Amino acid sequence: MPDLSINFAGIKSPNPFWLASAPPTNSGYQIMKAFDAGWGGAVWKTLGVPVVNVSSRYGGVNYRDKRLVGFNNIELISDRPLADNLREIEEVKKRFPNHAVIASLMVQSRQEWHDIVRQSQDAGADGFELNFGCPHGMCERGMGSAVGQEPKILQMIVEWVMEVATKPVIVKLTPNISDITEPALAARRGGADAISLINTIQSIVGVDIDQFAPYPIVDGKGSNGGYCGPAVKPIALNMVKNCAQHPDIKLPISGIGGIENWRDAVEHILLGASSVQVCTAAMHFGFGIIREMTSGLEQYMVDKGFSTIYDFVGKALPNVLPWEQLNMKYKVMANIHAEKCIGCQLCYTACEDGAHQAIRLNAGTRVPEIIEENCVGCNLCSLVCPVEDCITMDRTDSGTEHITWKERVAAGTAPTEFNDERAGGRHHWVPEPSAALGKERHKTLPGKARVYAGDLGL
Amino acid sequence: MAEFFTPTTEQEFAANFAQLKPLMNRTEALYESSRCLFCFDAPCIKACPSGIDIPQFIRQINSGNETGAARTIYEANYFGNACGKVCPTEVLCEGACVYNLQDVKPIEIGRLQSYATTKVIESGKKLFSPGAANGKSVAVIGAGPAGISAACELRALGYAVDVFEAKAQPSGLTVYGVAPYKITNEETLAEMDYLQAQFGYNTHFNSPINSREELMKLENKYDAIFLGIGLGKTNALGLPGENKINCTGAVEFIAELRQHHHEIAVGRKVIVLGGGNTAMDAASESARLGAEQVTLAYRRGKEEMGAYEFEYDLAKGVGVSGLFNVAPLEIVGDDYVAGVRFIRTETINGKVSEIAGSEFVEPCDMVIKATGQAKQTEFLRLIPGLEVDGKGRIVANAHTGQTTNPKYFASGDAWNGGAEVVNAAAEAKLTARGIHAYLSK
Numbered sequence: 001m002p003d004l005s006i007n008f009a010g011i012k013s014p015n016p017f018w019l020a021s022a023p024p025t026n027s028g029y030q031i032m033k034a035f036d037a038g039w040g041g042a043v044w045k046t047l048g049v050p051v052v053n054v055s056s057r058y059g060g061v062n063y064r065d066k067r068l069v070g071f072n073n074i075e076l077i078s079d080r081p082l083a084d085n086l087r088e089i090e091e092v093k094k095r096f097p098n099h100a101v102i103a104s105l106m107v108q109s110r111q112e113w114h115d116i117v118r119q120s121q122d123a124g125a126d127g128f129e130l131n132f133g134c135p136h137g138m139c140e141r142g143m144g145s146a147v148g149q150e151p152k153i154l155q156m157i158v159e160w161v162m163e164v165a166t167k168p169v170i171v172k173l174t175p176n177i178s179d180i181t182e183p184a185l186a187a188r189r190g191g192a193d194a195i196s197l198i199n200t201i202q203s204i205v206g207v208d209i210d211q212f213a214p215y216p217i218v219d220g221k222g223s224n225g226g227y228c229g230p231a232v233k234p235i236a237l238n239m240v241k242n243c244a245q246h247p248d249i250k251l252p253i254s255g256i257g258g259i260e261n262w263r264d265a266v267e268h269i270l271l272g273a274s275s276v277q278v279c280t281a282a283m284h285f286g287f288g289i290i291r292e293m294t295s296g297l298e299q300y301m302v303d304k305g306f307s308t309i310y311d312f313v314g315k316a317l318p319n320v321l322p323w324e325q326l327n328m329k330y331k332v333m334a335n336i337h338a339e340k341c342i343g344c345q346l347c348y349t350a351c352e353d354g355a356h357q358a359i360r361l362n363a364g365t366r367v368p369e370i371i372e373e374n375c376v377g378c379n380l381c382s383l384v385c386p387v388e389d390c391i392t393m394d395r396t397d398s399g400t401e402h403i404t405w406k407e408r409v410a411a412g413t414a415p416t417e418f419n420d421e422r423a424g425g426r427h428h429w430v431p432e433p434s435a436a437l438g439k440e441r442h443k444t445l446p447g448k449a450r451v452y453a454g455d456l457g458l
Numbered sequence: 459m460a461e462f463f464t465p466t467t468e469q470e471f472a473a474n475f476a477q478l479k480p481l482m483n484r485t486e487a488l489y490e491s492s493r494c495l496f497c498f499d500a501p502c503i504k505a506c507p508s509g510i511d512i513p514q515f516i517r518q519i520n521s522g523n524e525t526g527a528a529r530t531i532y533e534a535n536y537f538g539n540a541c542g543k544v545c546p547t548e549v550l551c552e553g554a555c556v557y558n559l560q561d562v563k564p565i566e567i568g569r570l571q572s573y574a575t576t577k578v579i580e581s582g583k584k585l586f587s588p589g590a591a592n593g594k595s596v597a598v599i600g601a602g603p604a605g606i607s608a609a610c611e612l613r614a615l616g617y618a619v620d621v622f623e624a625k626a627q628p629s630g631l632t633v634y635g636v637a638p639y640k641i642t643n644e645e646t647l648a649e650m651d652y653l654q655a656q657f658g659y660n661t662h663f664n665s666p667i668n669s670r671e672e673l674m675k676l677e678n679k680y681d682a683i684f685l686g687i688g689l690g691k692t693n694a695l696g697l698p699g700e701n702k703i704n705c706t707g708a709v710e711f712i713a714e715l716r717q718h719h720h721e722i723a724v725g726r727k728v729i730v731l732g733g734g735n736t737a738m739d740a741a742s743e744s745a746r747l748g749a750e751q752v753t754l755a756y757r758r759g760k761e762e763m764g765a766y767e768f769e770y771d772l773a774k775g776v777g778v779s780g781l782f783n784v785a786p787l788e789i790v791g792d793d794y795v796a797g798v799r800f801i802r803t804e805t806i807n808g809k810v811s812e813i814a815g816s817e818f819v820e821p822c823d824m825v826i827k828a829t830g831q832a833k834q835t836e837f838l839r840l841i842p843g844l845e846v847d848g849k850g851r852i853v854a855n856a857h858t859g860q861t862t863n864p865k866y867f868a869s870g871d872a873w874n875g876g877a878e879v880v881n882a883a884a885e886a887k888l889t890a891r892g893i894h895a896y897l898s899k
């Protein structure tokens with residue numbers, strides 16, 4: 001059996017799955033239930049001066065019949081008295097000494113930071129997470145993302161915390177910034193032990209088109225909120241990678257954002273995370289999802305021969321390069337496996353209208369055909385094809401040549417002029433513009449008229 | 459053993475004749491519409507005789523634009539709601555859905571279609587209105603799918619339209635012929651009301667056109683005449699004993715059933731003669747009315763039946779049994795039917811021949827002849843210059859519906875020889891355009 005346990009900057013946990021600081025970690029009751037179910041750790045709902053929330057707090061993005069592919073909230077930090085939270089932290093730690101209980105904190109003055117760090121430490125918290133992320137409500141009061149967006153202030157607060165902290169300190173970063181490595185570097189300079197990312201992304205999740213107000217609606221009005229859930233994973237992965245690859249950050253990373261199953265977790269880990277946090281998935285499906293996550297992770301590790309998490313933390317990082325270092329000699333081409341094709345012709349219309357006119361339809365069959373000279377190997381058709389492995393992208397270059405953009409620039413073979421002969425699309429066939437006119441007009445006619453359109457001159 | 463108890467109340471009838479394609483709720487429609495791939499040049503559209511832009515209306519349902527979806531449907535087919543429920547979708551749109559090739563359940567196009575149309579019918583939301591009056595008028599004979607569709611399209615084009623119908627209600631066989639588990643009378647008539655409210659054609663019920671004089675009046679008064687008369691009564695078998703009590707034609711039996719539901723009586727042991735879809739319907743319907751034993755008797759082998767496979771499966775599913783390779787010789791009994799004398803047959807090189815000495819009597823107390831509908835030959839003879847083909851079908855231009863008497867146009871069963879509601883609706887819409895082209899010359 002592989003060992004799932006981690007030691008994250010000194011915080012020990014039986015597995016890398018933590019609940020993120022959010023409603024699922026609002027109380028000792030919930031956290032005990034989660035630990036009972038199999039979660040390795042929990043970042044307590046952010047402590048500070050308790051808040052007052054509005055009613056109607058969440059909004060969702062549904063994609064067709066899939067609910068909550070994106071989720072947003074306008075909630076603030078904990079609205080419970082600090083003393084209640086601290087008492088429950090103590091109780092949880094007593095019952096679960098080997099699980100990770102991390103106190104998420106957000107206050108304003110140096111004195112407040114000192115007080116709350118000391119009190120949480122006394123309650124038995126295994127570490128701290130400084131919430132510099134909340135993109136609504138708190139930032140307007142000079143906290144949350146207002147701090148996360150100001151590296152200097154962030155560093156100063158981390159320094160205040162380090163003055164009294166005897167337990168590891170994690171800085172939670174906001175993605176509402178153009179270069180995530182700046183606050184990460186500030187955290188490192190301030191002496192933090194680790195970083196976690198991402199917090200929610202400032203968002204309007206949708207607009208009620210009858211009430212003319214953004215979701216979630218509070219008495220006919222709304223506000224920008226924080227976006228999370230499956231939809232944000234790609235943004236989170238990129239930011240995790242940026243921090244993990246930066247030569248000067250060198251801090252353990254707790255990956256957060258869009259994690260719903262073991263596969264999402266593995267992706268975060270392969271890009272450098274060594275613990276992962278989950279919020280939306282637990283809010284959507286409850287704590288029970290942990291069983292699938294741990295069993296999936298275990299199976300993956302067995303299949304790959306990994307004995308600890310650290311065997312694959314950051315394993316994909318060497319393969320993430322700047323664009324200019326990719327091999328321009330590598331070529332793939334779309335290949336339609338006719339025996340699998342169901343004839344939906346989505347590939348045709350996608351390539352025809354959205355790519356390179358490299359797919360043609362032939363009379364007498366619904367199976368489209370690739371025009372090899374035109375296929376640039378963009379993948380689009382294989383992405384839209386509804387049949388598994390029906391369009392494969394097959395390698396066509398010899399595999400022996402290698403040249404990057406960087407090398408071409410250095411060698412002076414990169415296009416430099418507006419009508420440069422060396423441009424990529426220079427010898428690519430493009431139909432005459434006017435050939436487009438009327439090509440599919442009959443498809444816009446109602447009913448049978450499309451069949452007899454010609455005959456009746458409709 | 460009978461699968462169904464004889465229904466004695468409207469509720470029991472509704473239970474025995476439960477809808478095969480019940481109305482979807484919003485969630486079901488959302489889930490199902492989400493599955494549609496939005497195929498390019500979609501095969502489902504091509505398989506629809508009325509060419510409804512199916513991926514378009516499914517996408518409209520998916521994005522919460524049910525009204526737009528209904529418009530897409532009605533623009534191609536005025537019997538949109540009925541067709542969603544009564545079309546043999548297995549061999550039309552749904553049979554062509556690309557998912558079949560992936561061994562995935564095809565999109566439930568019919569039910570989605572009726573979902574959208576029911577929304578607008580129930581809300582009474584107007585989608586269409588008559589075109590500006592062009593001063594011309596057309597008489598429509600027959601208020602079936604063909605006649606009503608022609609009336610709608612002609613009104614949209616600005617014609618004054620009078621519809622003459624022999625029966626008391628519109629929609630033709632949709633309300634008098636289609637099996638009650640496919641569509642209810644209420645659903646059928648609600649769509650008729652919905653159309654009439656928008657297009658405002660005049661309907662004259664209980665007004666059969668039966669004589670040369672009546673036709674002449676129409677010829678004088680109207681600029682064109684549309685024939686949507688469908689087919690006639692069940693063909694006679696020409697067998698001894700055919701007029702015994704409880705020997706009835708399928709079309710007549712079903713018309714009674716549609717109008718009187720559980721109040722009509724069915725035999726305990728019913729023999730249905732025929733192998734087409736109407737035979738399957740009559741057999742299923744007898745079983746659902748509580749007949750203890752229903753036997754389908756067909757002259758040839760099972761594989762050669764004209765009925766769609768799913769229609770036979772449906773009949774088998776309610777306990778109907780098949781008796782193949784038998785030809786009826788006589789309906790036996792005194793005043794009442796007591797049985798059918800059959801002779802066994804064999805098919806050699808496609809030819810059916812009787813096997814000498816193989817006669818037997820199959821006892822029963824009711825015989826339903828599903829041996830096809832006769833053509834309206836007598837009526838058609840009243841129209842000068844109007845040609846019919848060897849099978850009694852009106853001869854007309856494929857695209858304009860114009861018959862060999864230029865004032866007359868035709869669509870639907872009377873022209874195609876008997877097809878589906880959707881064919882009649884699609885043809886009539888085109889023929890209305892044909893009339894318009896003719897009268898605009």
Ligand SMILES: Cc1cc2nc3c(=O)[nH]c(=O)nc-3n(C[C@H](O)[C@H](O)[C@H](O)COP(=O)(O)OP(=O)(O)OC[C@H]3O[C@@H](n4cnc5c(N)ncnc54)[C@H](O)[C@@H]3O)c2cc1C
Pocket residue numbers: 544545546599600601602603604605622623624625629630631632635636637640665666667668686687688689708709712735736739834837869870871872876877878879880882
């Ligand atoms: C038993 C049965 C089951 C069927 N089941 C289905 C099914 O499940 N799905 C499907 O799509 N199709 C089904 N059909 C076929 C479908 O009903 C017909 O194809 C369709 O109704 C044809 O439409 P129509 O307008 O041409 O004729 P009809 O529906 O027959 O309408 C003709 C109308 O004209 C009237 N009429 C006739 N002569 C005159 C006259 N001289 N004067 C005034 N009025 C006249 C008639 O009373 C009738 O109302 C079924 C048919 C039968 C017989």
Ligand SMILES: Cc1cc2nc3c(=O)[nH]c(=O)nc-3n(C[C@H](O)[C@H](O)[C@H](O)COP(=O)(O)O)c2cc1C
Pocket residue numbers: 020021022023045046071072073075076077078104131133134172198199200227228229230232256257258259277278279280281
């Ligand atoms: C309702 C809600 C409240 C949240 N409150 C906090 C908070 O108090 N402190 C914090 O650091 N993050 C908070 N977050 C952000 C989450 O911890 C997490 O960073 C974010 O949801 C992305 O992860 P996910 O996509 O897996 O849910 C909150 C998120 C949600 C949905």
Ligand code: SF4
Pocket residue numbers: 336337340341342343344345346347348366367368381384385386387390391
């Ligand atoms: S998208 Fe796939 S299944 Fe559809 S036509 Fe293209 S190759 Fe065939």
Ligand code: SF4
Pocket residue numbers: 333334350351355356357358359370374375376377378379380381382
């Ligand atoms: S890979 Fe891109 S260019 Fe090539 S056929 Fe597919 S969509 Fe067209």
Ligand code: SF4
Pocket residue numbers: 344493494495496497500501502503512513554555556557565567
């Ligand atoms: S064939 Fe099926 S999947 Fe494709 S557009 Fe039609 S209903 Fe949708």
